[in-house]
Amino acid sequence: MGFVGLYNYWIVVFLMMAGFYIVIARGNLIKKLVGLNVFQASVFVLYISMGKVAGGTAPIIGDGITTYSNPLPHVLILTAIVVGVATTALGLALVVRINRAYGTIEEDDIHEQDEES
Amino acid sequence: MIATHLPVLQVVVPLIAAPTCILLRGKNWAFMLALLATWAAFAMSCMLLARVLDDGVISYELGGWAAPWGIEYRIDLVNAYVLVIVSGISSAVIAYTRQSMLLEFVREREYLFYSSYLLCLTGLLGVTITGDAFNLFVFLEISSLSSYVLISLGPDRRALTAAYQYLVMGTIGATFIVIGVGLLYHATGTLNMVDLGARLPAAGYDRVVVAAFAFLTIGAALKLALFPLHLWLPNAYTYAPSSVSAFLAATATKVAVYILLRFFFTVFGAEFSFETLPTAVPLMVLAIIAMFAASTVAIFQVNVKRLLAYSSVAQIGYMILGLSLVTVGGLTATILHLFNHALMKGALFLVMGCVYYRLKSVHIDGFAGLGRRMPWTMAAFVAGGLSLIGVPLTAGFISKWQLVLAALDSGLWWIALLVVLSSLLAVVYVWRVVEKAYFEPPPAGHDKVEEAPLSMLIPTWTLVCANIYFGIDAELTVGVAQRAAVELFGGVQ
Numbered sequence: 353m354g355f356v357g358l359y360n361y362w363i364v365v366f367l368m369m370a371g372f373y374i375v376i377a378r379g380n381l382i383k384k385l386v387g388l389n390v391f392q393a394s395v396f397v398l399y400i401s402m403g404k405v406a407g408g409t410a411p412i413i414g415d416g417i418t419t420y421s422n423p424l425p426h427v428l429i430l431t432a433i434v435v436g437v438a439t440t441a442l443g444l445a446l447v448v449r450i451n452r453a454y455g456t457i458e459e460d461d462i463h464e465q466d467e468e469s
Numbered sequence: 470m471i472a473t474h475l476p477v478l479q480v481v482v483p484l485i486a487a488p489t490c491i492l493l494r495g496k497n498w499a500f501m502l503a504l505l506a507t508w509a510a511f512a513m514s515c516m517l518l519a520r521v522l523d524d525g526v527i528s529y530e531l532g533g534w535a536a537p538w539g540i541e542y543r544i545d546l547v548n549a550y551v552l553v554i555v556s557g558i559s560s561a562v563i564a565y566t567r568q569s570m571l572l573e574f575v576r577e578r579e580y581l582f583y584s585s586y587l588l589c590l591t592g593l594l595g596v597t598i599t600g601d602a603f604n605l606f607v608f609l610e611i612s613s614l615s616s617y618v619l620i621s622l623g624p625d626r627r628a629l630t631a632a633y634q635y636l637v638m639g640t641i642g643a644t645f646i647v648i649g650v651g652l653l654y655h656a657t658g659t660l661n662m663v664d665l666g667a668r669l670p671a672a673g674y675d676r677v678v679v680a681a682f683a684f685l686t687i688g689a690a691l692k693l694a695l696f697p698l699h700l701w702l703p704n705a706y707t708y709a710p711s712s713v714s715a716f717l718a719a720t721a722t723k724v725a726v727y728i729l730l731r732f733f734f735t736v737f738g739a740e741f742s743f744e745t746l747p748t749a750v751p752l753m754v755l756a757i758i759a760m761f762a763a764s765t766v767a768i769f770q771v772n773v774k775r776l777l778a779y780s781s782v783a784q785i786g787y788m789i790l791g792l793s794l795v796t797v798g799g800l801t802a803t804i805l806h807l808f809n810h811a812l813m814k815g816a817l818f819l820v821m822g823c824v825y826y827r828l829k830s831v832h833i834d835g836f837a838g839l840g841r842r843m844p845w846t847m848a849a850f851v852a853g854g855l856s857l858i859g860v861p862l863t864a865g866f867i868s869k870w871q872l873v874l875a876a877l878d879s880g881l882w883w884i885a886l887l888v889v890l891s892s893l894l895a896v897v898y899v900w901r902v903v904e905k906a907y908f909e910p911p912p913a914g915h916d917k918v919e920e921a922p923l924s925m926l927i928p929t930w931t932l933v934c935a936n937i938y939f940g941i942d943a944e945l946t947v948g949v950a951q952r953a954a955v956e957l958f959g960g961v962q
Contacts, residue, residue, distance in 0.1 A: 375637060388640055395647055402655050425654065428603050432647060435610045439640050442614055446621060446633045453626035462630055 360401035367394035379459040381450065385443045392436045399429040475520075476529035476542040479513045479552065480595045480608075482506050487587035490580050499580035503587055504563055510594065511560040514552035521549040522949070528600075536600070537661035543600030546953040547804065551597045551727045554808050558719040558815045558932075559590050565928035566712040569822045582622060586716070589615035593724050602650045602660045602736070605728065606643065609692070612724070613639045616717055620709040631704035638701040642691030646728075649685035652677050653736070665736045674741055682746065685732050693725030695752075695789055696759035699782045706778035711822030714774065718781050719815035723807045726788050730803070733792075734957040743795045753793035757887055759786030764894035768901070773831045774821050776898055777814065780857060783891065784810050790884070791872050798875030800954035801947070805871055808946055809864035809939065813856040816932035820850045823921035823929060836902055838911025842918045845926055847906045849933045854899035856936045859892050863940040867947065 367390055374387025403425035411420040447457055454462050471478070486506035490499040521527060521544055529542040536543075544552075563586065570579060592612025599605050617639070621632035654660055656677045657668040669678060687698075694702040702722075706714045733742040743749050763782035770776040784806070791803035821831050823846040828835045840847045856863035859870075869888060876884035911918075920926070939946050 372641075375641070381633065384637060388637060391641070392644055395644055395651070398648065399651050402651060425651070428651075431603075431607055435607070435614075435643075438614055439610070439636065442617055443633065443636050446617070446629055446636065449621070450626075450629045450633060453629055466627060466630070 360397060364394045364398045364401070367391070367397065381447045381457040381459065382444075384459075385440060385447070388443070389436065389440055392432070392439075396429050396433060396436075399425040399432070474529075475513055475517055476527060476544055476598060477531065479510060479517065479598060480591055482509050482513070483587045483594065484591040487584045487591065490584040490587065494580050499583045500567055503583035506587060507556070507560050507563045507590060510590065511553075511556040514549070514556040514594075517544055518549040518553050518949075521546055537659050537664035540604050541600040541661055541663075542598050543663065544598060546949060546956050547730065548597045548727065550804065550949055550953055551723065551807065552594060554723055554811045555590070555593045555597060555720045558811050559586075559716060561815065561928045561931050562712050562716045562719075562819070565715075565819055565822065565925050568922050568924045569712050569826055570710065582619070585615040585618045588612075589619060589716070593720050596724050597727060600662050602653065602662055602665065603647075604660075605662075606647050606650060609643055609646065609728070612721065613643060613692075616713075616721060619713040619717070620705050622713070623708040623710050625708050627704065628708035631701075631708045635701040635705045638691060638698075642688045642698075645684045645688030645691065649681045649683075649688060649732075652681035652684065656681065662731065662736050666738060669737065669741070674745060678737075679746065682732075682737055682742070686729070686748070689725055689729040689732065693722050693729060693789075694782055694785055696755050696762060696782060696786065699759070699763070699785075702782060703775055703778040706781065706818075707772060707775040711774070711818060711825055714778075715815050715818035715822065718778070718818055719811040722781065722785060723811055726785070726792075726803070726807060730792065730800075730957060739795065739958055749793045749795050752789055753884075756786040756788075756790035756793055757884075759783055760790070760887070760891040761894070764891055764898065767898045768894065770898075771833050773824075773833055773836065773902055774818070776833075776902070777817050777821065780895065780898065781810075781814055783895070784814070784857075786891075787869070787872060787888070790888070791875060794875050794879050794881070794884075796875055796879055797951070797954045797958055798871065798878050800957060801951045802868055802872035802875050804950040804953050805946055806868035808950070809856070809868045809936075812864050812932055812936045812939065813853050816849060816929060816936060817853040817857065819925070819929040819932065820846055820853060823849075823925050826921055826925065827918050833902065833905055834912075836905040837909040838906070839918070840907035842911060843920050845930070846921050847903075849926075849929050850906070851903060852933045852936060854903065856940065858895045858899055861940075862937065864936045864943075864946075866940055867943040871947065871950075 371387045371391030371394060375384050375391065378384055378387060403422040405419060405421045408419040408421040409417055411423045451457050454465055456462060483506050486502055490502055493499050493502060527544040530536060531540040531542065570582060589612050592608045592615060595608030596605050596612065599608060617632045617636045620635060621629050653665055657665055657672050659665055659668055691698045706718055760783050763779045767776045767779035770779060788803045788806050791799040791806065825831050827843065856865035859865040869892065873885040873888055
């Protein structure tokens with residue numbers, strides 16, 4: 353397993369760091385949520401790569417097929433994707449409410465308004 | 470029949486009650502159902518604890534699928550004990566919410582509050598009871614998502630930003646936990662926690678396992694608000710509705726500490742967690758910084774709820790300090806403090822709710838003269854505050870005493886000294902409020918302020934009395950905590 357063999361995992365690490373960076377560096381609340389999504393997506397790729405068996409097919413019994421991929425991580429990550437969707441939905445709902453209450457979704461402006469009051 | 474399915478009913482009852490609350494909608498029905506479901510959960514967890522004390526570990530196979538393939542609910546002393554904490558506190562708080570919500574929430578949408586409350590309870594109970602690492606993550610997210618909703622219901626608009634901030638940090642923490650669980654599955658091919666504990670030594674502690682350990686530790690530390698990952702906590706507890714602050718402060722962080730204990734001891738094993746890897750020293754340093762830094766910050770707060778939130782960060786320091794001693798005594802102190810801190814912080818945040826109910830604010834200046842206006846509320850604050858400091862005859866004393874004994878046993882007399890010194894800081898911040906309430910005349914126009922309604926005082930005083938009771942008769946709590954600590958160290962019998 354050289355660099356190419358670990359290709360998926362390099363992508364995972366890249367996405368994870370990129371997402372994490374967006375969450376920390378951006379002041380726009382929507383952009384932060386997008387970063388959070390990228391961060392979570394990296395974990396999806398991690399799990400899916402883990403379940404893949406080289407040369408294996410989908411785990412359905414058929415003639416002449418002996419190697420199957422491991423379906424468990426794939427099923428697990430379906431759950432995590434659902435959780436991710438729920439988190440994003442809730443996050444966006446909060447941003448809508450914040451926008452209504454403050455009239456802005458920039459972190460710095462919100463902070464400023466809180467300081468004044 | 471019901472007895473055999475008790476472990477799953479513990480989670481299913483609040484889970485089913487949550488959507489039913491939305492269907493019922495009626496003014497009183499949703500509340501009655503939430504109350505019944507929560508109290509039923511408390512009764513069930515007491516029965517489970519009694520059974521575990523008598524017969525040892527209970528293992529329940531969900532859907533009849535044998536572990537380690539199926540999901541197993543595995544209840545030993547440690548999680549039976551945490552279940553009682555979570556469901557007990559939520560039972561006291563739910564009785565209190567009705568009245569306190571009058572001011573803080575729209576009456577017509579009340580049922581949505583009860584629904585989220587029950588979901589949060591489901592998640593916390595599920596995290597505690599499950600023996601499956603991935604199932605733990607799913608329940609953790611159920612409890613987290615509903616707690617973001619609960620926090621955002623606070624009366625101030627800053628509740629929204631606090632909930633958002635918690636959502637971002639909490640999601641990062643939970644995602645770290647998933648990454649850790651995934652890496653563990655990669656290394657061993659199992660998700661059952663006991664099975665993981667058995668297979669990890671054979672799989673070898675290679676870099677994947679070390680990475681999994683790091684991700685899980687950081688993820689759990691974010692959730693339990695270990696200094697310096699506590700940044701979400703003060704805002705969340707300050708701006709959430711008072712009953713939610715009481716509920717979350719007393720349960721959510723405790724469950725996160727439980728996750729940490731479970732992974733350190735059951736999954737990775739004490740030898741790998743503390744001898745192969747140098748985990749104990751950083752934890753100890755962070756715990757001590759938390760004790761002093763957070764207590765010092767608490768002293769300068771003018772919002773009393775925020776003061777209590779910072780004090781929570783400090784108290785979590787004590788729990789982690791006990792853990793970092795890596796002795797049965799230290800772990801006993803940690804487990805004991807989970808229970809005792811839940812009682813005292815629960816009581817104190819409920820007091821904040823009573824004060825807010827009458828004053829519409831918890832600013833420290835508003836407390837002037839409250840000792841005479843709201844004698845029962847302020848007496849509850851004094852009792853809770855004494856417990857927070859660790860004065861003898863309160864629950865707080867018992868856990869600090871155990872912590873000091875454990876430190877002395879390990880020959881670390883300076884740790885014992887630091888525990889006592891940091892308690893002095895607690896004296897300062899509790900005294901600031903007490904001084905205002907009892908030694909300053911009430912400001913003009915305060916004549917109308919009267920005692921909080923009985924439906925809020927009774928739950929508050931229930932927790933206060935529990936504080937005093939478990940401070941005098943600690944046989945049960947110390948006994949269970951000690952046995953739980955031995956069990957964690959000896960692996961699972």
